[in-house]
Amino acid sequence: METNYVLEAVNITKRFPGVLANDAVCLNVKYGEVLGLIGENGAGKSTLLKMLNGIYPSGSYEGSLVLEGTEIKPSSPLDAIRQGIGYVPQETNVLKNFSVAENIYMSNLRLESLQVQGRHSKNPFVDFGKLYQACTELLKDNKIDLDPKADVRKLSVGQQQMLMIARALATKPKVLILDEPTTSLSASDVESLFEVVRNLKEHGTSIIFVTHKLEEILELTDRVTILRDGRNISTYKKAEYDTMRIIADMIGRQMSDLYPTRDNPVGEEIFRVEGLTVEHPYIANRDLIHEVSFSVHSGEVLGLGGLVGAGRSEVCSAIYGMMPLKSGKIFLDQKEIHIRTTEDAVRHGISMVSEDRKRYGLNFSWDIQKNIVISNLKAVSHACFVLRQKIRGRAEPYFQDLRIKAPSLNTRVATLSGGNQQKVVIARALNTEPKVIILDEPTKGIDVGSKNEIYQLINQLSATGAAIIIISSDLPELIAMSDRMVIMAEGRVAGELQKDEAKEIRIMQLATKTFRNEEKREQQAAV
Amino acid sequence: MMRLKERNERSGLGLKLLLTPEFGILIPILIVCVITTILKPNFLTWKYISSILVGSVFIGAATMGESLVIMAGEIDLSVGMNGCLAGVMCGIAASQWGLGLVPCVLICLLTGAVVGALNGVCVCYLGLSSWITTLATQFICQGLAVTISQGEPQSIASLGLSSVTRAKPLGLSWLFFVFVLLIVLLDVLIRRTRYGYSLRSVGGNQEASVMAGLNARRIKLIAFILAGTFAAVGGLFDTLNAGAANAAFGSGREFRAIICCAIGGISMTGGAGSAFGIALGVLLFHTLWYCLRILDVNTNLQLVLIGLILVLSVIMDIQRKRLEARKLV
Numbered sequence: 001m002e003t004n005y006v007l008e009a010v011n012i013t014k015r016f017p018g019v020l021a022n023d024a025v026c027l028n029v030k031y032g033e034v035l036g037l038i039g040e041n042g043a044g045k046s047t048l049l050k051m052l053n054g055i056y057p058s059g060s061y062e063g064s065l066v067l068e069g070t071e072i073k074p075s076s077p078l079d080a081i082r083q084g085i086g087y088v089p090q091e092t093n094v095l096k097n098f099s100v101a102e103n104i105y106m107s108n109l110r111l112e113s114l115q116v117q118g119r120h121s122k123n124p125f126v127d128f129g130k131l132y133q134a135c136t137e138l139l140k141d142n143k144i145d146l147d148p149k150a151d152v153r154k155l156s157v158g159q160q161q162m163l164m165i166a167r168a169l170a171t172k173p174k175v176l177i178l179d180e181p182t183t184s185l186s187a188s189d190v191e192s193l194f195e196v197v198r199n200l201k202e203h204g205t206s207i208i209f210v211t212h213k214l215e216e217i218l219e220l221t222d223r224v225t226i227l228r229d230g231r232n233i234s235t236y237k238k239a240e241y242d243t244m245r246i247i248a249d250m251i252g253r254q255m256s257d258l259y260p261t262r263d264n265p266v267g268e269e270i271f272r273v274e275g276l277t278v279e280h281p282y283i284a285n286r287d288l289i290h291e292v293s294f295s296v297h298s299g300e301v302l303g304l305g306g307l308v309g310a311g312r313s314e315v316c317s318a319i320y321g322m323m324p325l326k327s328g329k330i331f332l333d334q335k336e337i338h339i340r341t342t343e344d345a346v347r348h349g350i351s352m353v354s355e356d357r358k359r360y361g362l363n364f365s366w367d368i369q370k371n372i373v374i375s376n377l378k379a380v381s382h383a384c385f386v387l388r389q390k391i392r393g394r395a396e397p398y399f400q401d402l403r404i405k406a407p408s409l410n411t412r413v414a415t416l417s418g419g420n421q422q423k424v425v426i427a428r429a430l431n432t433e434p435k436v437i438i439l440d441e442p443t444k445g446i447d448v449g450s451k452n453e454i455y456q457l458i459n460q461l462s463a464t465g466a467a468i469i470i471i472s473s474d475l476p477e478l479i480a481m482s483d484r485m486v487i488m489a490e491g492r493v494a495g496e497l498q499k500d501e502a503k504e505i506r507i508m509q510l511a512t513k514t515f516r517n518e519e520k521r522e523q524q525a526a527v
Numbered sequence: 528m529m530r531l532k533e534r535n536e537r538s539g540l541g542l543k544l545l546l547t548p549e550f551g552i553l554i555p556i557l558i559v560c561v562i563t564t565i566l567k568p569n570f571l572t573w574k575y576i577s578s579i580l581v582g583s584v585f586i587g588a589a590t591m592g593e594s595l596v597i598m599a600g601e602i603d604l605s606v607g608m609n610g611c612l613a614g615v616m617c618g619i620a621a622s623q624w625g626l627g628l629v630p631c632v633l634i635c636l637l638t639g640a641v642v643g644a645l646n647g648v649c650v651c652y653l654g655l656s657s658w659i660t661t662l663a664t665q666f667i668c669q670g671l672a673v674t675i676s677q678g679e680p681q682s683i684a685s686l687g688l689s690s691v692t693r694a695k696p697l698g699l700s701w702l703f704f705v706f707v708l709l710i711v712l713l714d715v716l717i718r719r720t721r722y723g724y725s726l727r728s729v730g731g732n733q734e735a736s737v738m739a740g741l742n743a744r745r746i747k748l749i750a751f752i753l754a755g756t757f758a759a760v761g762g763l764f765d766t767l768n769a770g771a772a773n774a775a776f777g778s779g780r781e782f783r784a785i786i787c788c789a790i791g792g793i794s795m796t797g798g799a800g801s802a803f804g805i806a807l808g809v810l811l812f813h814t815l816w817y818c819l820r821i822l823d824v825n826t827n828l829q830l831v832l833i834g835l836i837l838v839l840s841v842i843m844d845i846q847r848k849r850l851e852a853r854k855l856v
Contacts, residue, residue, distance in 0.1 A: 322737065346740030353738075360738045363731035365798055374728045375739035377721045384720050428739055 005066075006031050006206045007052075007085070007175045012063035014047050014056065021047040022061070023230045029175055029206045034197060036221035037210045040250055040419075040447030044230035045210055049177055052208075053087035054080035067174065078107075086173030090180045090445070091358070092160040094152050101128075101135035101148035104167045142169055143199045145192065156309060158189030165196060169205075176200065177208045182216060183445045186308035186473060187508070194220055212447055213474075214243055228252055251449045258452055259480035262459040266483060267298035269334075270467050271350075271436045276328035278318050285523075287326065288314045289491040296436065296467040301458060303482030304471045306511045311491035312471045313355060316438045320352045321345045332435070346375065351434035353425050355441035355471070361425050362413045368424055369395035369409040375428045398427035401460075403453060419450030426457065437461060440471045455481060475504050489513045552790060552807040555836070556814055563818040575821070577699050583813035584706040585764050586783050587806070590791070591713050592643075592757025593784040594805050598717070599750040600730040600797030601650060601657035605642065606758040607780030608668035613638040614762030615672045618681025618772025628686050635766075636759045642668060643755020647748035665781065672774040680771040688767065702764050709760070714802035726750060730797030786833070787812045790840040811836075 007029040014022040022044045029035045039045050050056045052065065058073035065072050067083060074080035077087065095103050135148035144162050146155075155163065161181055168176055178197070182190045197207055197220060209221055217224050218241055226233045226249045233249045236242075247258075272295035280286040289311040296302045304312045317323045319330060321339040329336050332348055339345045345352070354360035362371050372395040373380050380390040395409055402423040406416055413424055422442065429437060439458070443451045458481060462468055472478040478485065485497045487510035494510040563570045589606040596603040617635035620626045626634070642664055649660040694701060717723040728736045729743045737743050765776040791808020793800035815836060819829045 341742050341744075342737050342740045343742040351740075360734045361732075362735050363728055363798065365731050365794075366728075370724075374724065374736065374741070377724055381721050384722065386719060386721055386724050432740060 004030055006068055008066040009048070009052065010064050010066065012048065012051060012061060012065075014044075014051060014061040021230050022051075024063070025227065025230065025232055027208075027225055027232075029208060030223075031206060032201055032204045033222040034201055034207045034209055034220055036217040036224035037208055037227065038212070038214075038217055038224055038246065038250060039227035039233075040449055043227040043250075043447075045227055046179070047230070048227070049087070049179055049208075049210065052080070052177060053077050053085055081171045081173070084172075084174035086168035086171055086176040088161075088164045088168050088176070088178050088181060090183060092157065092164055094155075094160050094163055096153050098152060099148065100146050100150045100152060100155075100163055100166075101131050103152055103163055104135055104138065104148075104170050105131060106167075108170070138170055139166060141203075142166065142196055144196055156189075158185045158192075158308070161185060161189070161193065162196070165193075169200075173205065175206045175208065177210070179210045180212065180445060181209075182211065182213065187475070188307065190216075212445065214246060214448075215476075217241070217246070218243070226250055247448055250447070258448065258455070259477070260452070260456050260459055262301075262462060264299050264459075264463040266300045267465060269295050269297045270332065271296045272331040272334075273315075273319060274329045274331070276315060276318055276330075277326045278314055278323050279326045287491055288323075289318065289488075292328070292488070292491075292493055294486045294493065294496070296469055298465045298467055299462050300484065301462055301468045301470055301482045303478045303485040304469060304488060305475075305478050305485050305507050306488035306494070308473060310488040310511065312488050313440055314491070315488070316352060316440055316469065316471065319345070320350060320438065346432045346434075349433070349435035350438070351375075351429040351432045351436070352438040353422075353429050353440060353442055355444055357418070357422060357425060357445070362421060362428075364414040365412070367410045367412050368399065368404065368406060368416075371413050371424055372398055372427045372431055376431045376433070379431070394431070395427070398430060402427050402457060419446035422446055422450070422454070426454070430461075434466065436467045436469070438469045438471075441473065442470065443472070443474070443477065451477075475507060479504070479507075487511050490515050492518075552792070552804065552811050552840075555840075556807070556811045559811070559815050559818055563822060566822055570818075570821070573698060575817075579810075579814055579817050581700045581703050582817060583809050584700075584702050585761055585768075586780060586787060586813060587706050587809040588709070588761035588764055589758050589777075589780050590784040590787040590805055590809050591709060591802070592754035592761075593781070594713075594788050594791070594793045594800055594802075595717075595726065595750045595757075596657070596754045597785070597788050597793050597795065598730045598797055598800050599726055599747045600733060601747060601750070602661065602785070603643075603646060603751065603754045603758075604658065604661040604781045605646060605664040605668060606754060606761070606784055607777040607782075608665045608672065609639055609642045609755055610758040610760075610762030610765070610780065611774060611777035612642065612668040612672040612675075612762070613759035614766040614772040614776055615676045615681060615774055616772075617763060617766050618683055619675060621683040621685050622681045625685065628688065631683070631686065632763060635763045636756055639755040639757070639759025639762070640752050641755070643752040643758070644748070646755065647751030650751065651744040651747045661781075669774075669778075676772065676774045678774060680769075680773045682771040683766060684770060688770075700768070702768065706764075709757075710802050710806050713805070717800070717802055722746070722749065727798050727800075730794070731799070783812065786837050789837060795841075 005028045009025065009027040011024045011026060012022050013024055025044065025048055027037070027048065037045055051061055054074035054077045057075045065074070067085070072083045074083055074085065080087070095106060098106070132148045139146055139148065144166050146159060146162055146166065152160070152163065165178070181193060185193060197209070200207060211217060222238050223235060224241070224246065225235045226246060228250060236246070274293045276292040277290055278288045280288050292315055294302065304315065306312050314323065318325055319339065321341045321344050330339060331337070337348050339348065363374070369391050373391050377386060380386055380394050392409055399409055404420050404423045404427070406420060413421055416424065426442065442454055458468060458470070470478070470481060479502050483499055485502050485507070487494045487497065487507055489511050492515055494513040497506060560570070589610055593603055593606050613635045616638040617631045620631045620634045646657070646661050646664055649655045650657045696704070725736070725741050725746050728739070728741060729746050733743050761780065762777060766772040787808040788805065789795060790811055791800070792804035815833065816829070819832060
């Protein structure tokens, strides 16, 4: 047995009824390295990780796990943590009613693991002084910028992600698994996350870094293992990295171009917002978005750029009737429209796909066809009765056009992969036959193949004359897909860029603009 | 698994029915009946059976309303007292205002609907929890019913219905036929109408439904209004059956209605259920309760047994969902 591997997974095979999720997968992690794990949705990454961290207990699969030369059989996540495997899931699951320190040490509030052997504290109370001290040290050692006493509710998504990592690190893992940690992070948050990872690596912790984003693999990892259809496809060292080859290995075919080109002409203006302002729900005298104006033309893709928290999603929620407007006007075909509910928005021909697929996504106990037709029941009913035979006919074209990979229209959406669920969400939005489509992070957390299909779909839609507003934190995607860009910062429009002047540096300049002086002036004027 | 599926398709209606969640309720009903028959041989006579069928309509009406609210992902604790107040209003309209049958019934149903609307507005538009809101309206209704009736039964003899209520077509009270009709209407409402689809969608995932352009608030408000109206139907049944409205009617009915929903396969998290299941749930609950009574089981022990049945039915529901999920993989 070679000793330079800290963790080895040997010939792991995991079967689900009718599906071979992992077929003799091997994975090994060297001491102090960052191993990238990449693959499309459904490639078997999550399954593999769930075995490593004990969610699928030892015995429910074939093959063996070897940690530092000895075989381990994790029977539960807690067991895996004790053995030295830390895991940070994709979705943040912080305890919102507790402080940062309490979150980190929740399972170990008496800090027993930190105490000298044999001196077990019998004190049934939590020593908060020590707790905060331990937490401060942990955060400092790992260069994580968080206040131990901070209220978790007030943390941004990025900070919550850091908190999750800190929680895993508190158990002093030998191997830390990060499952798509950057999905919901802004560029600056990703940068600080990378800092933390590099620091960990220097201190000898090995990291398995799971991601969909190639740039992250190229930038951060020392080696990359590619999975496809539950099998190992290849492993490359940093020196052998080649973007096209990795993509080809992931999707199993050569992809000519991730971003398909679009050449349909841009038509008349069909949608415009003027001076959109939404009040902050909790803080007085502060606006979530302030005087936002822009317009979209027929057949045009407008990109809304900016950092996470810049107010892009809020603009779309406000347009879609999910947030009350303080002031501002919305025009469709040059006529002012009033939108108070999502029902109004849909009736006027506006449709939206939300970024939070889990929360705003689908009715997971329903099948595909019902999830698609629910947005436009009028189309499948006569008077107030739904005609069941019409449901299939209505859903079928979307099922075909969007190439949803499922056995049939009756398949329950809960069993679909993330990319296919996203396609069902998009199908549901298209079922309302919208003139304006808002796509909030439409490719978040889905694989390259599905991304490419969604890009092609966006192009098809714009060719039919629909106006498309797309929000994306993925800059290359935003630049490639939009005809024009509106960059937001601090809830305001920081600037507008045409396609030819949209460079990443220019966008970041605008996105990091501050409006402190303007705010001051406005406040003085108000007084 | 594929073979099983093929077999299902070939075997037609019989086996399909056997595999429905509703059918699972029939088995305990049969078990209860068999045990009762063994202990009391003359149980399987029309006298007892008709009595069970007719007796179940009172809870049944309230359960129908409750099921809609639960399907929308909320809860209504006021259906019992709301029905009671509606019944009292009907009695007052007949005995003190001297109104005819149609206005009396309308006043009764309207009372229920107004209370339901009050619940709905508080929950959907003011953002209160449905538990707190409907608990409050439960007290309000109870207090109003006693105050208005001054604790006296309000006779509806002036409506001249005594001959009608005593009439027994097919050996059953006509209330039973009204109940069957309502169940059929409810089935159409849930499974066939646009509203039914919207309601189940909102109960299944409210936020997703809002994204899809459904007006979740209005859909839930309508569910509460319907629940109030069905509760009033229950109160009306009580009043017609007894010939007088009494502020003591309907106490504890909301919890029995929730139990019937649980037994009848209404998902407690919202989004799923059928009128057929509700009818069977009510029937099981009432059969059990009735059998325990005719077997002279101690009242307190009755409660224990009913509690156990509730837990068992929920366990069965969970197991069935697991089985279903496993089949899907």
